[in-house]
Amino acid sequence: MTLTEKVLARASGKAHVQPGDNVWVNVDVLMTHDVCGPGTIGVFKREFGQHAKVWDQSKVVIIPDHYIFTADSMSNRNVDILRSFVHEQKLPYFYDVIDDPTGEWKFDASKGQLERQYGSNYTGVCHTTLPWKGHTRPGEILFGTDSHTCMAGAFNQFATGIGNTDAGFILGTGKLLIKVPETMRFFLEGALPLGVMAKDVILHVIGEIGFDGATYRAMQWEGPGVYSLSMDDRMTIANMAIEAGGKNGIFPCDQKTLDYVNERVAENGTKSEFEPVEIDAAQVFSYDKVFDLSKLEPTVACHPDPGNRKLAKELEHIHLDRAYIGSCTGGKTSDFLAFAEVVRGKTVKIDTVGVPATTKVVRELKEILWGGQSVWQILQSAGVQLTENASCAACLGGPVDTFGRLNKPMKCISATNRNFPGRMGNKESEVFLASPYTVAASALTGRITDPRTFMS
Amino acid sequence: MAHTVTSPVYVVRDNIDTDQIIPAQYLTLVPTIAEEYVKLGSYALIGLPDALYPKRFISEGDISTPYKIVIAGRNFGCGSSREHAPIALGAAGVEAVVADGFARIFFRNCVATGEVYPYDSPVRLCDVLHTGDVATLDFDVDTLTVGGTVYSLKPLGEVRPVIDAGGIFNFARQSGMIAGEAPSH
Known part of the structure; x- marks a missing residue:
């Protein structure tokens, strides 16, 4: 069996x-x-x-x-x-x-x-x-x-x-x-x-x-x-x-x-x-x-379904309005650490939102120090809008005042798990699913970006 | 129960997920509260993108749909496990969804609640029919008839009597699997 x-x-x-x-x-x-x-x-x-x-x-x-x-x-x-x-x-x-x-x-x-x-x-x-x-x-x-x-x-x-x-x-x-x-x-x-x-x-x-x-x-x-x-x-x-x-x-x-x-x-x-x-x-x-x-290689599921697969490097012409890291699948401490590895010491170019999955993730990101700075501070210094209010948040849209929700048509790259039309709020929006590395690299350039560009 | 239903059909394509059937913002409504059940119905399929589906499933200001039969492509009801999805369709007046195929949890929720009949069609009807075409679904012989053409649907088999009974609890009581009187719904 x-x-x-x-x-x-x-x-x-x-x-x-x-x-x-x-x-x-x-x-x-x-x-x-x-x-x-x-x-x-x-x-x-x-x-x-x-x-x-x-x-x-x-x-x-x-x-x-x-x-x-x-x-x-x-x-x-x-x-x-x-x-x-x-x-x-x-x-x-x-x-x-x-x-x-x-x-x-x-x-x-x-x-x-x-x-x-x-x-x-x-x-x-x-x-x-x-x-x-x-x-x-x-x-x-x-x-x-x-x-x-x-x-x-x-x-x-x-x-x-x-x-x-x-x-x-x-x-x-x-x-x-x-x-x-x-x-x-x-x-x-x-x-x-x-x-x-x-x-x-x-x-x-x-x-x-x-x-x-x-x-x-x-x-x-x-x-x-x-x-x-x-x-x-x-x-x-x-x-x-x-x-x-x-x-x-x-x-x-x-x-x-x-x-x-x-x-x-x-x-x-x-x-x-x-x-x-x-x-x-x-x-x-x-x-x-x-x-x-x-x-x-770094992979992306393009709008409008999780099976619409492309490589990140094939999508570098796609300009984005928002980057999102969070959810059950992409909001763990290890996900935020990977994200921070890429954005550390740099500044994001687009609206970038982070929602830790749990209150434990919030605590760990504040406790883990890299060169005397907490990962939380490193992410904030890079321009990431982080909330302490761990929850599912905008992964599934939710009520209109939900943090990070797509309230107008926009293109968003997200470390979450689902990208059918309307999933993160506005039903004319487009959501691209990717790893925390790829979301981070894309936040830095404002376009879908292969994270290896920033790694050696 | 009525063994046929005749109604205009509403046609959608592949991958209509539960967010398009009932968007997440309306999940604050609790289906077991009577007035919220009705309200859920009024939002059925409101998540369909307007550009792809210019004709609305429920007209502005209405709480139910004129389309008692929904025709769909592959993977209807994919996405979340929200039972609000088959409930919203049922509450809006849908009796059956005829699709190329269903996502697992949605199919199961249709059966468990008895809200709608989820029929598989061997013919890809979403390529053939148009919203507004009038169809007759015959539950006795599992066929959909549109303008003289008869399409055979895959019989629902062992889940059929559960939906006929109005869901898993009613079925379990009728068949003596669980004791007690059915509560008033």
């Missing part, structure tokens, strides 16, 4: 499963957030009753992260709906924006968008929070009401996005009926060359198989190249399985995985037992291809 089949077989109590089987799986973690949480809670209460209890409090994780730093009153209300549900159900894992468990959240627009407006429990983007707070474990089943839930496949688990109705069903029963997907194998060899990042790997692969090339399928990453990648790199790759239509992305478990997970579960006191799934000798794939990492 493939990695995905092994996780699904175990979770459904079967010795063997094969693609096409419909199986009931036991859920290890259900995650929801402020956009789909209120609807999920609505489904749960409508179907199981106003006084129903969730199936297992320790398996529900609620992370407000989408529409937080906005004066939109309905968005603020939605965070309050999450808080009252958490209070009523006594849920232990809720990363609230305010510290008062019975308070109400109201964003203060008069303080502006850049200055911190959250309490001590707030974390930021759900997919980046889950591993940080010890909720991702090898061999487990994670469902989330967000399509980028597949990012947790980096940790050797089955993770995928679902809708409110399925999530409401899980809240009541702890189970979900799913179809076992076929597996596609992406066998990586070599190591990433100068100027090339994990983001380029996934953009290259999506370009190869097409925007719907993995529809209904699992994307399994294997080979010696995989073990050279950091956990952050693996997250970036797994995150974008959905951009090829994939059901999930999944990586093998190695010492890096174990070290990462063991440290996080110990730090947070979350469940520490888990059982990774190992690669079998006999696996059946619907697609199997070798990719040599050392041959890759």
